[in-house]
């Protein structure tokens with residue numbers, strides 16, 4: 001991780017980051033990039049001409065003769081200087097126009113890359129605790145990408161103006177470059193020290209900021225409103241949020257005395273060096289080595305150079321800081337493209353119809369867990385079968401179905417579909433054959449139609465959509481919505497509505513049925529449904545079971561009566577299998593759980 005390395009590591013990365021950033025800008029808006037560069041170069045050239053004209057005007061102005069004749073002689077140069085200044089400002093305005101165009105486009109490009117990366121990785125990558133933290137950091141990189149445009153613009157402009165001032169001074173007298181260096185060096189050193197302090201501060205607060213960001217997300221999410229308000233959690237959450245923000249602030253504030261010391265030292269050194277530079281200049285002038293006119297120009301040029309250096313350094317610090325966040329963003333985005341993190345697309349094609357899914361001696365470990373979530377599990381599933389998977393919390397049911405779906409890859413053993421080992425399957429063709437109603441599903445802020453067809457190629461035929469809705473008993477509810485299938489299921493948006501928990505669950509089931517998959521997995525599909533809804537779903541499952549393998553994970557053991565076979569799991573192992581009538585009297589865990597569920 002970049003954080004383990006130092007500032008030097010970051011500085012080494014900056015050019016590559018800037019090139020990548022430039023490429024993004026180039027593909028977003030070439031014209032704006034060209035205008036930005038041309039405008040800043042033109043603005044720098046204008047500043048150089050302004051200085052040269054000033055130098056030329058100084059000769060007559062500080063020379064001999066009447067005031068009128070001196071002004072007359074200097075007049076054309078003064079007009080030239082005025083025009084150069086106007087030109088430089090005009091060019092800068094175009095630079096700002098380009099910046100205004102690039103900022104939002106780069107923000108969008110960085111944001112899109114992040115979301116695509118987050119959506120591209122395999123589900124297993126999410127299990128790595130670093131993944132969430134990396135994503136939070138990358139989010140900050142997205143926000144900072146916008147500011148980087150301004151920084152690059154000012155950095156470039158200042159650099160060009162500094163080079164222009166240096167060039168003009170060197171042209172006047174080679175020694176003047178030394179005078180300029182003497183005047184600006186301490187500010188440079190001060191800025192580097194400041195950047196180091198800021199970088200270290202960033203490292204100390206980054207973990208706290210990540211947690212804070214997560215909390216912000218929860219606090220603003222209506223989904224958690226019932227839980228927060230109904231449990232009286234608000235005062236503690238406020239207290240907790242205040243505490244973490246105070247801790248972060250305290251760490252940042254603890255750095256301010258160091259920054260003050262750095263500033264005072266660098267300003268004092270700057271003052272001494274500037275006085276030294278002017279002393280050298282005075283000596284050169286008095287000893288006749290440079291003319292009075294040159295010396296007057298040097299003073300103007302040094303002032304301009306100092307302003308440029310101040311901008312340059314301030315924006316270099318900003319640039320470094322933002323590159324730091326961008327490095328986090330870059331790492332996350334590149335991870336989302338690395339072959340070992342994304343699903344396989346080059347493997348064997350999974351056929352549309354599957355007769356047998358075989359699980360052979362499969363074990364699976366989650367990161368940082370000593371015991372396997374699945375331990376040498378062997379099972380076979382046949383087309384047309386409805387299999388219920390039951391067991392106590394944490395026994396490995398959800399892990400098993402993720403392996404069947406190919407969402408996780410077995411670490412030991414194999415899961416195969418008609419002989420195709422899923423570790424070697426093309427994941428795209430596999431996910432085309434599966435459908436799942438997970439325990440936790442999203443309430444997508446899309447129309448009813450899209451909520452049903454999501455994951456399928458777009459269709460103009462609503463008949464199949466209505467059919468899927470009929471299978472879950474949602475036809476009347478949808479007909480009564482203000483815009484039927486077009487109704488937006490997002491109460492937060494104008495014209496949108498929301499559904500009840502059970503209705504949302506029915507929509508999730510309709511989506512799975514609409515897919516007509518080879519493997520249909522339902523993990524607690526009816527936990528929020530009323531008795532009628534539950535009855536309807538299980539009746540429908542039975543009706544459509546002939547064409548596929550259906551796996552239902554459930555804690556409501558009465559529902560397992562519809563299953564052809566029940567698989568009982570304990571501590572990651574399969575301990576019982578068989579039809580309901582057999583298991584309910586077998587004296588094993590199933591019978592015990594069944595009796596407990598009726599012992600009220």
Ligand SMILES: Nc1ncnc2c1ncn2[C@@H]1O[C@H](COP(=O)(O)OP(=O)(O)OP(=O)(O)O)[C@@H](O)[C@H]1O
Pocket residue numbers: 127366367369373391392393394395396397398399400
């Ligand atoms: N993402 C994860 N990271 C780490 N450990 C996990 C993860 N998901 C599950 N586990 C662990 O794996 C084991 C099996 O979990 P799994 O979710 O498969 O159980 P389950 O039978 O579906 O439980 P439940 O009935 O509560 O849904 C548990 O010990 C759980 O703590």
